[in-house]
Amino acid sequence: MKRVLLLSSLAVAGRAQQTAMDPAGAPARSIAHLGLFFLALLTAIYIVVITFALLPLMRRHRGIDQEPLEGNHRPSDATETRMAKRIGLATVATILILFGLITVSVSTSKATSGSPPRPDSLVVEITATQWWWSVRYANNDASRIVMAANEMHIPVGRPVMIRGTSTDVIHSFWVPNLQGKRDLIPSRTNIDWIQADRPGRYRGQCAEFCGLQHAHMALWVVAEPPDRFEEWYSRQLQPAADPADPVRQRGQQVFMDYACVLCHTIQGTQAAGQVGPDLTHLASRLTIAAGTLPNNKGNLAGWITDPQSIKPGNHMATVPIRPEDMQPLLEYLESLQ
Amino acid sequence: MYLRCLRNLHSYRLLSAGLCLLAFSACQREKRELRPSPTRLVVFSDAARQSDIQPGGRQSQPVVANPSHGSAYEISEGARLYDWYNCSGCHAGGGGGMGPPLIKTDWIYGGEPANIFDTIVKGRPNGMPAWGNRIPEYQVWQLVSYVRSLNNLEPTSATPARTDTIQQDTAGLRPRPTGVASSGVTK
Amino acid sequence: MNPVLETAERNEPFGNLEPEAIDKTWRDERGLKGWLSVTTHQAIGKRYIVTAFMFLLLGGLEALLMRLQLSSPENTFLGPGRYNQLFTVHGTTMMFLFAVPVMEGMGVYFVPLMLGTRNVAFPRLNAFGYWMYLAGGLLFYGAALTNTAPDAGWFAYPPLSGPQYSPGKGVDVWAQMITFTEISALCVAVELIATILRMRAPGMSLNRMPLFCWGMLVQSFMVLFAMPAVMVASTVMLLNDRTIGTHFVNPAEGGDPLLYQHIFWFFGHPEVYIIFIPALGMVSAIMEGSTRRGVFGYPAVVLSLVANAFVAFGLWVHHMFATGLPQIGEAYFTAASMMIAITSGVIIFCWIATLWTGRIHLTAALHFVFGFIVIFVLGGMTGVMLASVPLNLQAHDSYFVVGHFHYVLIGGALFPLFGAFHYWFPKFTGRMIDERLGKIAFWILFFGFNLTFFPMHIVGLNGMTRRIYTYPEIVGWQNMNLLATAGAFTILLGGIVFIANVLTSRKSGAPAGNDPWEAGTLEWATSSPPANYNFVHLPFINSRYPLWAGKADRGFVTGMRSDRREVLVTSVLDAEPHHRYVLPGSTIWPFVTAAGLSVGLVGSIFAFSGYFVASALGMIGVIGWFWPREPLEMKP
C-alpha cells in the first residue's frame, strides 16, 4: 500500500496540481493533516484487527487444543468469559478512539469551513452553469468589479471568500489543493474560503454530477504574489480596446454579425450577451472551454468550428462561419488580452 | 427452468414484439444528436430581404417535415434558446407582451412548423426580427418545436410538465366556485 | 430421506403420519399456469436469486464498459451520453435490482426453513412481490434497450433529473422502476416479519432464533420505514414534478432540491444496511457451520444488529455535508455516523472470538468470510474517515467514495453472499459444490476486487471526481485507472470460474445428504433440497442449535392436518403454539394482479391516469386473489 501511495505521488509530481494530498494553503493543509492522522491511526487499528482475525487460521492460536473435540464444539466457560472481557475492552477502546476522532474532526471543521478568518479577504462570486464557471470579483465600487470565466487569480497569503451559486443544476466547487468541496445550488448561496500559501496553478473541477459534460467542467486557480495579482487585476479592469489592425477590425465585425454576439460579452463593444463566458480577456486565459483545451489559436479555431466534437452536448452553438471569416475572427479573439 | 418456461410462453416472440413497439415509440422522443449534421448548419443570410415580399397574412406553405419534431432533447434545447435569444423579452413565457402571445392563439402567420420556421428566419413586420442570418437552421427547428410544444402540438411524452421557473400563467389557481372573481387571486 | 421422518419411524408410531398426503397437498401444479401460480417459498426464493443474478451480470458488464472507457485519458470508446446512462443503469441495477432482491430471495428461501415452518405467512403476497420485481426489471431494461435509459445518476438529484434538465422519459422510467422494486421489497418485508414473529417452531423463543433470521427481521423493519421515503422522493416528488407539474423541487415556486436529497438519503443510507445486515446474518451462519460452534456473544450481536438499524436512520446527512448545512448539525451527524463503527465493531469482535474459540474447518465459504472481514473492515475504516466533515469535503463525490462504498457493498454484501452460496449450495441442489474451484474463484475475486477498488481511493484523493466519462492526460490519473480496469477484468474471470463451478457442481457434485457441514440450525434438519412442505413433521426445539443439542432436546409436532396447507402459529416472544392456520393454495391471481398493476404503472409514466388504470386492474386482481373458493367453513 505504501508503495502504491508513493508511486502515485511520483506520478503526480510535476504535473497539473489537482490533489488533496499536496495542500497549498491553510484550510487544505489542516484537512490533509487531519487526514494523515486518521489514516495513521485507522491503519494501525486495521492491522491489529485483521491480525487477530487471521491468527486463528494458524492452529496453535486457536487456544482450544486442550479441550475435547466433539461434533460441535463448546468452549469452556472460562474461555468464554476471557473472550467476553477482551471484547468488552476492545469495545471501550473503540468508543474512546472514536470520541477522540470526533473531537479532532469537529475542531478542524470549525477552523476550515464557513467564512474566512480575516476580514480583509477578497470576495469572489462563483456562478456555475452547465458546463463552465463564471467568476466575479465583488467590489463595492462598481468600476472595480472584474468578470472572468473558468479561471481565477488569487493573491498568495490572503484568504479568498467564495460565494457560490448555480444558475441551473447543482454543481460543486472543488480545488483539492486549496479546500474541500462546496456544492453550488440554484437559488442558494454557499460560502467557503480558500487560501494559497505558495504561487502555483491549481486545477479544480466540478464534483457534483451535472449532466453530459460534467467531465469537462474544470477551472484553474492561479495563485500569484500580491503585486502580480494586482497587475493582473488592473489589466482585467480594462475594456477591450478597439482594434486598429484592419484584419482584426474585420474580425470584430464577424463576431458581431454571427450568433457569437448573442451569447458573449466583450466589454467595450456592443457584445453584451449574458449566456456564455465573458470574452473581454479571452486571450489571457490558460484554457478554453472550461479547462478542456489549452488556449491557442489552433484549438480556438477547432472549438469555434465544431464545439460538439470536442465537448459533445455543450451549449455553444455550432455556428457555420465562412472560411474567409475565420482567420480575422481568430485574429481578433487572440488580441483580447 | 427459466428457459423452459420462457419457451412455453413463446415469450421470445412476445418480448421482441413488445420491444419493437417500445423502440418505435421511443426512437423519436429519445433521439439526441449532439452534433448537428453539416447540412443543418445553414444560416440564411438573405432572410431579411425575403421577408419583405411576404407581408402579413397566412401563407400556404409546402409541407416541410420538422426534423426536431417529437424529440424531447431538441424541445428542451429550444426552450433554452428561447430564453437565451431573448424571445421571452417580447413573448414572455408564451403569454405575450410586446410581441403576440404564443400560447393558445390563432397564429397570425400560420402555425405549421414551416410557418413558424419562416417567421423566425425571415422575421415579420411590426417588430419580429429576422433571425435567419444569425442562428443556424438546426436551432431554428429547435425553437419551432419548443414553440409548438407550448400549444401541445408536440407529443406530450416529449414535453416537460413544467420548467424550473415561476409559473407564468395562473393555471394552478382557480376561482372559488362561489363566484369570487379570479382577479382577486393574483400571483 | 428425511432425518426427522426416519427418526420418527424408528422410534415412535405417530398417529397421522402421511407424507404422501402432505406431498399431495403442497405440490405445485404443472404446466405454464402452474408455473405462474407457484407460491412455494423455495421456488420463489430461487426465482428471486436467479433473476437477481441475471441483473448482477448485466450490472457487471456495464461496469466493464465503463472501466474500458476510463482505462486511458481522453478515451472516445463511449460518448458522454452513453457513459452517463451506463453508470446510472449500473448503480440502479446493483442497488435496486440486484442487492436488495437477492437478499430478499435468500430470506424467502431460508427463513421458513430455519424457523421450522412450511412456508412464509403470506405465500401469495410473496409470489406477487416477485412478479412486481420481475416486471420492474423488465421495464427498466426494456427501456434501456430502446434508448430510454435514465442518465441522471442512481440518486437522480434534481434539478438535473427534473423536467427541465432531463428531457425524455429515462428518469421517469427510473422513478417508476423504483416503485416496482419497492413494492416487492415491502411485500417481502411484511411477510418475513409476520413469519418470523408468528410462525417459528414451538420452543424457538426469540433468543434462540438463528442470527440470519434476526438479520432478516431487522432488515425487514428497516425496509418498512425506509421504502416509503424513496417512494415519496421518486414518485411523489420527482415523477409528479416531471409528469404533472408539481413544484416539490422547483426553487422558483417554493420547492427545494435539497428536500429531495434529505428524503432520498433518509432512505438511501438505511438502504446500505438493508443490503448489509442480511449479509451479517449469512456470515454468522457460515461461521457457525465452519467453526462448529455458535457465534460468540449472541445477545451482543443481536443487540448490535438492532442498534445498527436504529442509528442507520439518523445519519443520512453525511451524504450531504457539501451542501452547506449548519455546523451544529454537522457535528451531530459526524458523531452519529461514527457510532455505527461501535456496533459494527462489536459484531466483528464477536466473530473474531468465534474464530478463536471454534474448530475451524477452512471451507470455500469460510474463505469468503475471511475475505469479507479483510475488505469490509477496510471499508469501515474509510467510512470513519468519511464521517469526519473536513475529510468528507475532500473525499465526497470523488473516486475515494467510489472505492469506499464498493469495499462496503461488495466486501460487506457480495462476499458474504458468495460465501452463503457455497455454504448453502447443498441445500439448494442436494449436491456439494466443488471446494477447490470455489477457493480458486475466491482468490481471483479477492485479488481482482482489491486491484480494482484500492487504486480508486488514491486517484480520488488525487482529485478524480465521480461520474466523469473522461479525464485529461495532465492530471495523471491514468495509471491507477488502468490498474482498476485490469482488476475489473480479473473480477470477470473470477465470476466465470464461480459460474462454471455452480453449473458443473449442480449436475455432478457429490451428493450432499441433509447436513453436510454438521451445522446446528433447522434448515439442515430436512432433506436437500427440501420438499415443498419443508418438514414432514414440524420440529419443536429447546435450544438455539437443535441439531447439536441431541435428540433429547428436540421433538416433533403432531396433530397437524395433512389434507390442507396447515401451519402452526406461535406466540411472538416464546413461540408457544397458539393455533393452527391454513395458508392459501397456489393461484395465478398474484401474477394477474402484478401484470395489471404493471400495465397501469408503465402507463403512469406517460399520463397520470395510468395510476387509475393500475388501481382498477390491481383491485380486480386482488378481489380475484381473495375470492373464496375453498370449502368455506374450516373443520378442526
Added chain:
Amino acid sequence: MVLAARTPGDEAVTTPRVLDVSGLPAYDISSRSPLWLGQLLMCLIEGSLFLILIAMYFYLRLSVDVWPPPGVQLPNLILPTLALIPLIASCAGSYLASEAAKMNDRRGMLVGMALNLVLAIVFLVLRTVEWYGLNFTWKADVHGSIVWSILFLHTYDVVADLIMTTVLVVLVASGRYGEKQRLGVHVDSVLWYFLVAIWLPLYAVVYWGSHVVGAPQ
C-alpha cells in the same frame, strides 16, 4: 402447553418428544393471527409515508416567509371539522363488524360494515365539497403540491379500503364466507382505524397548518 426451557442434561425425556397440536383451534380471529400482524405492518408502511409528508410540509413551510403563498385562500375550517364526526363515528361500525366477525354473527357483520360504509361515504362527500372549494391546485406552487399530495394519497387509501369493505359486504351478504373471510372482516377494521387515526394529524396540517404556522404576505 409447557415448553419451558429444560436445562441441558435434563434426562426426564428420553424418547423423541412429541407435541400434539390437534387440540388447538384451526383458526383464530384475533390479533394473534399472522394476517392481523400483516395488516398492522401495512399500516406502519403507510404511517411512515404520511409522517414523511408531514415532515415535508413543515420543511417547506420553514423555508419561505409567506405561507400559504400569495393568492391562496386560507382553507375553510368548518366543513372539514364537521367531516370528522362521521369519520370517527364510522369506527364504531368497524368495531361492531369486527366483534361480530369473532362471534360469527352475520347480521352484526353486515350492520357494522354498512354503518362503516355509509358514514365513510358521508365523510367522502364532505371532503369532496371542501376539496373542490380550494382555490389552488398542485400546479400552483409547492404549497398546492404538498396539500394535494396529502389529500390525494389519503383519499386514495380510504377509497381502496372502502372497496375492500364492499367486497366483504357482498361476500357476507351472499353467504360465501367462512373463517377466512371473517378474519378478513376483523383485519379490515384495523386498516380503517388506522386511516381514521392518521387523518387527525393530516387534517391538522392541511387545514389548520396555514392558519397556525402560516404568515400573511
